[in-house]
Amino acid sequence: MKYIIMDLEWNGSNTVDGHFNEIIEIGAVALDDSMAISGEFQSFVKPKITRKLRGRIRELTHISNDDLKSASGFAAVYNRLKEWIGSGDNCMLSWGNADIAVLYENLKHYDMLDDIYVIQNYCDAQLMCQKAAGISLAKQVGLSSFAEFADVDIGDDLLHRAINDSRLTAKCVAKMFKPEFFAEFVKKADKSFYDRMNFKSYCIQDLNDELIKPTEFMTKCPDCDRYMTRMTKYTCRNRKHHAAYRCKFCRKTYNVAHTFKVTYDGLEHKVTLHQTDPPIDPPVDQSLQDLADVSETPENEDTKETKDA
Ligand SMILES: [Zn+2]
Numbered sequence: 001m002k003y004i005i006m007d008l009e010w011n012g013s014n015t016v017d018g019h020f021n022e023i024i025e026i027g028a029v030a031l032d033d034s035m036a037i038s039g040e041f042q043s044f045v046k047p048k049i050t051r052k053l054r055g056r057i058r059e060l061t062h063i064s065n066d067d068l069k070s071a072s073g074f075a076a077v078y079n080r081l082k083e084w085i086g087s088g089d090n091c092m093l094s095w096g097n098a099d100i101a102v103l104y105e106n107l108k109h110y111d112m113l114d115d116i117y118v119i120q121n122y123c124d125a126q127l128m129c130q131k132a133a134g135i136s137l138a139k140q141v142g143l144s145s146f147a148e149f150a151d152v153d154i155g156d157d158l159l160h161r162a163i164n165d166s167r168l169t170a171k172c173v174a175k176m177f178k179p180e181f182f183a184e185f186v187k188k189a190d191k192s193f194y195d196r197m198n199f200k201s202y203c204i205q206d207l208n209d210e211l212i213k214p215t216e217f218m219t220k221c222p223d224c225d226r227y228m229t230r231m232t233k234y235t236c237r238n239r240k241h242h243a244a245y246r247c248k249f250c251r252k253t254y255n256v257a258h259t260f261k262v263t264y265d266g267l268e269h270k271v272t273l274h275q276t277d278p279p280i281d282p283p284v285d286q287s288l289q290d291l292a293d294v295s296e297t298p299e300n301e302d303t304k305e306t307k308d309a
Contacts, residue, residue, distance in 0.1 A: 002038070003031040005125065005173060007165035008099045009061050010106075013050035016100040020109065021102045022047045023062070024068055026081055027162030035174035041084045042163040044071035060160045063088065075110055080242055082118045091121035091186055093128075095143045095169045097197065104194055122188040122193065125173050132176040190205035199264035211267050212260055219256050221247035228254070244276065253277045290303055 009025040023045050030039040047053075047067050053065055071077070094100055099121055107113050126146070130137055133150055143165060147154050152171045157164040187193050193262040204212060221228050231253070235242050240257040248253075254273045261268040 002088060004085055004090055005029045005166050005170040006092055006094050006099055007162045007169060008101050008102055009162050010048060011050055011053050011057050015049055019025045020049060021105055022049050023074060024063060026077060027166040028172040029166045031170055035177055041081055043077045044068050045074050045077045047072040052164040062158050074106055076175050076221045085118050091123055093125040093173055097128045101197060121184060121186050122189040125169055128181050128185045129172050129176040130179050134183045143168055150175060162308045168217045196264045201261055201263045204260040206240045207234060207241060216269050219245050219271060221250055223250045
């Protein structure tokens with residue numbers, strides 16, 4: 001397996017079709033099976049959309065408008081990269097998944113998406129290295145911070161340049177590489193990989209959305225595990241649907257928040273409960289127990305009244 005460590009620099013610009021991250025430099029380092037460097041690729045890319053670099057990008061990358069003037073356009077540079085990658089088993093790695101997402105965005109823009117499949121597998125080097133170093137994956141450790149942490153020589157090269165960041169990432173990957181961690185994070189870079197990457201998860205605002213089954217609103221009491229009765233209409237705050245629920249048996253009231261998040265894998269339903277008022281009702285008549293076990297399901301919100309009285 002050939003390992004291709006890639007890093008990109010891009011210039012964000014606003015177009016009529018929305019924001020576009022236009023690649024201005026591609027850097028890549030190839031590692032062989034023994035993690036030794038077997039080749040390097042570097043090219044500037046002449047931007048088509050924004051001819052002038054944003055000041056912040058010039059400062060961060062030290063790339064000048066002059067550097068880009070004589071460069072080839074994206075399609076020509078990418079075709080050279082493809083040739084350089086060549087055939088045979090490969091896996092692309094980058095520090096975080098932003099670079100592969102921006103590569104996809106640019107290939108899509110130039111109607112070259114089929115050419116992305118020169119990359120056969122993908123592995124997020126950041127996740128693999130953090131896992132190998134025992135750092136929580138909930139943290140996002142930057143490349144230079146990680147290199148310092150892992151005692152990897154950063155050298156004197158300017159960071160935030162595609163080829164230099166590729167080299168530094170390659171050093172981190174080579175130092176931290178363990179087959180079991182690689183196996184955990186490597187993914188086949190097929191269509192569903194990119195579909196998943198590009199899927200924008202969202203929270204459902206409209207409770208009548210057909211993705212939500214009415215039974216999802218049935219909420220059990222955390223103490224007695226019986227279904228509770230909903231007392232109020234839902235109000236939506238911070239993408240959560242809040243309502244008061246009451247357990248007739250425990251005589252406790254809860255603020256219940258339902259979140260319905262649509263992800264690439266389907267609907268994620270989360271429920272959080274916070275007990276609210278101290279009990280105020282008289283003890284429950286045990287003869288009502290059977291009735292209370294039948295939970296409400298949401299129907300017409302307009303006619304929904306407080307039923308627990
Ligand atoms: Zn209860």
